[in-house]
Amino acid sequence: MNEELLTVEEVSKILRTTPNTIYRWLRAGKLPGVKLGKEWRIRKEILASKLNETNTTSIRGQRFWDKIGPHRGHVLAVTRDTNDLFDLEAEFFKKGLSRGFRLFKGCWCQKPDDVRRELSIRGLPIEELEARNILTIIDLTDYYNRSGKNGPVQIWSEEARKTLELGYKTMWGSASPNPLSFGGHFHNLIEFESSLDNALRKLPVVGICTYFFDDFTGDNFMRLIDLMNVHLSVIFYNNGSVIYLKNEPA
Known part of the structure; x- marks a missing residue:
């Protein structure tokens, strides 16, 4: 199975947040991930689906600021x-x-x-x-x-x-x-x-x-x-x- 796995640092840069926030999301189950030893990895296709959800949330956020x-x-x-x-x-x-x-x-x-x-x-x-x-x-x-x-x-x-x-x-x-x-x-x-x-x-x-x-x-x-x-x-x-x-x- 050829699935691209991203590190926490790579995902934090994509989402423009901190690695600590990504770790918190992983532990809470908000962002699905897999553990390889002590390190977390996130599948690229899972992140893509979450980004689509985030776009919807951002629209709601704009309405909130208004x-x-x-x-x-x-x-x-x-x-x-x-x-x-x-x-x-x-x-x-x-x-x-x-x-x-x-x-x-x-x-x-x-x-x-x-x-x-x-x-x-x-x-x-x-x-x-x-x-x-x-x-x-x-x-x-x-x-x-x-x-x-x-x-x-x-x-x-x-x-x-x-x-x-x-x-x-x-x-x-x-x-x-x-x-x-x-x-x-x-x-x-x-x-x-x-x-x-x-x-x-x-x-x-x-x-x-x-x-x-x-x-x-x-x-x-x-x-x-x-x-x-x-x-x-x-x-x-x-x-x-x-x-x-x-x-x-x-």
Whole structure:
């Protein structure tokens, strides 16, 4: 039987994702594979059939992004691991680029160089975007340590003004706080998100705050509810599957 077998690294390049994501799909049965000793291999014809399924999913994904207002919004995005988080941010930035918007990435628990690497792996020309000032990446933790919650909020506002000065109509920004990013005190995070929500309502900005929760029980469940209350809408993102909820006022 003459069947071409692909390595995990080859498949990750074809799908423009990370080898770790491919391993996760293989272990979960999402992508059928065969094990040769300790190494995974994927049959080429199986990958082709999965690519056809992925094309259908991408169409649904485009419809999903269209649900988010293009010029103003504050969205909570929830994932269950960091790979999904980066996948979501990459999709978000690609959609913003396709609409001709300027991009902003705020780093909290992530390191700027790690962000550059992960987004580059997912097909974004980070070096070119930064050189042309289409994308700016800023460490928000540093501003929080110096000025409290007003520091990061001010950076979002300043980047929005810079976006207008550069001739763009809208800025699409993403940041990834951690529930314990603010000195380990969750109420500090809620105060920051509330202040950011108030600021973004007045600016031509679509901001997505991406979080990952590996456990939705106990305190994490209550934290999730509190975070939902200070955002206009919520995305639940898992391995490319999306649920979008609009936060309607009571």
